Amino acid sequence: MAQWGPIWKEVERKTGLDVSVVSSDSMDNGMKNAGFTNITSEDYCVPLAP
Known part of the structure; x- marks a missing residue:
């Protein structure tokens, strides 16, 4: 995940596209x-390592 x-980030820089689903609201917009x-979003903290 760290890699x-x-x-x-480099893909975004080279292409000029926002590939982040969260920050670009592409998931919400696609659903609309x-x-x-009546679409709502919630943030959850999910542990990825001990």
Whole structure:
């Protein structure tokens, strides 16, 4: 996981695209475009290591 972060940051820099699903709201926008209504988002802390 630690290696993927810098790789995707470089992809964003080189392409000018925002590849982050969370910060770009692409998940919420996609659901709205599909016709879903009353969409809510919640953040959860999830441990990835001991």
